[in-house]
Amino acid sequence: MITSTTNPQPADFADVRATNLAVVLRFVREHAPCSRADIAASTGLNKATVSSLVADLIDRRLVRETGLTENRVGRPATMLVLDGSPYAAIGIEINVDYVTAVAVDLSGERLLSWRRSFSGAAGAPGSGTADVPGSRGSGTAEVPGAGGAAGPPGPSGPAGSVGQAVGTVAAIVRRVVGRMAKQERQVLGLTVGVPGLVGTDGTVLVAPNLGWRDADLAGDLAKALRDPGFPVQVDNDANLAALAEHRFGAQAGTADLVYLTGEIGVGAGVILDGRLRRGGRGYGGEIGHIQLDPLGPECRCGRTGCLEAVAGIGAVLRHAPLSPAEVEVELEEVVRLARAGDPETLALLSGVGRQLGKGVSVVTNLLNPQVVILGGYYVPLAPWLLPAVEEETRGRTIAPDGGGCRVVASTLGYDAAALGGAARVLDSVDSGRLPRVS
């Protein structure tokens, strides 16, 4: 089966059976428990085809029969449900000072969630720090030596830095895979999120805060894992967070959704018509360096008045740049003051909210999403930011009522990007990349 929103490209002419399997699988997830007749009626596939597809999905242990039958006139029908038990999808987020790992089953149940400290920050200026500063993503602090003081210095240059990350991530993945093996689960795939520009082929063009450039992280990881038997993919962290919101978040299923990371850097993940839109080379979502005010403060990127300079978390804190740990401490103090009604703090947050609203209005005018989700450090500040964000967004959007767009805080916490990595693996299954019969 089929979508009527297909565009006429050769890629469309894919393997029909694989796609029909995926269609039936999706139908079962959305409508379980359901019968083979239900599937045939709703998909337009004929009953013999549906029976054959369902048999295949049962062989692959993706779907199982419940034994229950539907209560209706005529011959009783065996009901089908998703069989999540034999599989797991893994998502990893690499950031400047930590690595997060999650695993979920086919239905999205969380199987594990780990965080491990990691000294991945780019070294002192000159030691391989890429020269495209300030790319989106959770680009926490470009402080010389941030995080690096406690960790091993690592070889100079990007390659060394990547090598260190590959070793750390591979070790974590091996532990996750081991844990899954104990549960007799097969790993369907792994997606790693990185704060930087990631091409459509998965190459990390540049990750400024990690000091990486032109890194084939997926290839290196697959090698380190000695051909793990599952696909390894790499993506931008804001993209993955958007996928996580679209599949697991409070706004799950919203067709037009934009996620904004709230860190020292600000990045966007753009979902339109139900799918992530990366742009031609995969470098979309770089909202952080859209100039909101030519006379505004200087940005890390060397320009002035960029969104992240006037509305990133750095605009909220008194002392910048800071290490991520220091950011969290100072953020708690800001929240405490706001709760206590400190007028200066409230005015500051309202001002940052207005600037952020100006940035959000770029999105509402250009893309008209149904919802914009604020993530990262914006979440604890949301009670004080949101009123100003919403007022400014409405005032600056040509369509009445902000084009119907709501602005909300993420409910996924700091795991969002890692969860999105797992979501991307599940999306692959939905698109027809099914596990082989074991």
Next chain:
Amino acid sequence: MITSTTNPQPADFADVRATNLAVVLRFVREHAPCSRADIAASTGLNKATVSSLVADLIDRRLVRETGLTENRVGRPATMLVLDGSPYAAIGIEINVDYVTAVAVDLSGERLLSWRRSFSGAAGAPGSGTADVPGSRGSGTAEVPGAGGAAGPPGPSGPAGSVGQAVGTVAAIVRRVVGRMAKQERQVLGLTVGVPGLVGTDGTVLVAPNLGWRDADLAGDLAKALRDPGFPVQVDNDANLAALAEHRFGAQAGTADLVYLTGEIGVGAGVILDGRLRRGGRGYGGEIGHIQLDPLGPECRCGRTGCLEAVAGIGAVLRHAPLSPAEVEVELEEVVRLARAGDPETLALLSGVGRQLGKGVSVVTNLLNPQVVILGGYYVPLAPWLLPAVEEETRGRTIAPDGGGCRVVASTLGYDAAALGGAARVLDSVDSGRLPRVS
């Protein structure tokens, strides 16, 4: 058949046969002449199914056999090509002072192209001019009475204004349909482009320069045409121009493409992953009122420093506001001065180009398209605007080399939106809305 980029929504579970027919039809358009075996091999559909689908397409006169056979080992195969001759798609653009109509056949051949003057401008302030000013689209001049002097004044209020347009357009459509009937062509559908906010259901929420609000133009037109027997749709003119570029333009087939209208108003049509992205309610593409400079000149919308205030055609001309006819006269003078190397004119165009580049960089950072196409009045000015646009875009885009985005002038001329109306009809056919067997 199928795409592997389907998203899991109930809408996917459409009629399989209709979609498979469309898949075969698209394959024939892209690969003609081709055999049934070629189709089966590439689509994964089995040969019996392909034979049945092709027979259906031949019955519908969408595909025909050439009589030629492929030169190869084994049984000779009859070759198939598109049969465009029995059909036509109609596109109409309504603007402040003219209505444009085009008709094309199934393969996109232009069958006719008409332009007719039309006094559709909103009346004097207060006579029904909608209060959401400056929506994107070819919003040429909000001059009180522009064009209205020569035309009938029309009843006061939006309804009257819409009624006048419906009468004019219906008359034109009847003539086009008559012409097509003489060629024994069946009309597959009609799409009307309007400069304003058009909802996903086709309702014109507001078209400021026409003075319309909440207009059911499609419904009114269908009534005026007394149930014409083909679908009537309405869309934003920038959206349609983007569709025209995607199907007929020099950049046809580019998956990620943004079209910018260059009029007094500036609007965008956004194509990502091969399809128009309208946003949740259809109000995306409103790039004209993104603020580029808070201290910039006042905009028609009441804010300051909007893209269209600093980089719309009004920023190039000395006298504003002007009627569209006056704009063209003054534009010719600007082109003449630029050609003559007049320093003041060159500096002016370079400055406008820089501002426009700033706006384009919002698009390249957020969406990373492969190409941005400048339309409307930007086209004659392109030789002088483009260098500054490109330099500014590159300088402001975080991804190196502007993310690979080229900025080019449209080659479709002033017919772009009307052509896009016809393109949208052909897109419907591609998506499975095939003509019935007559």
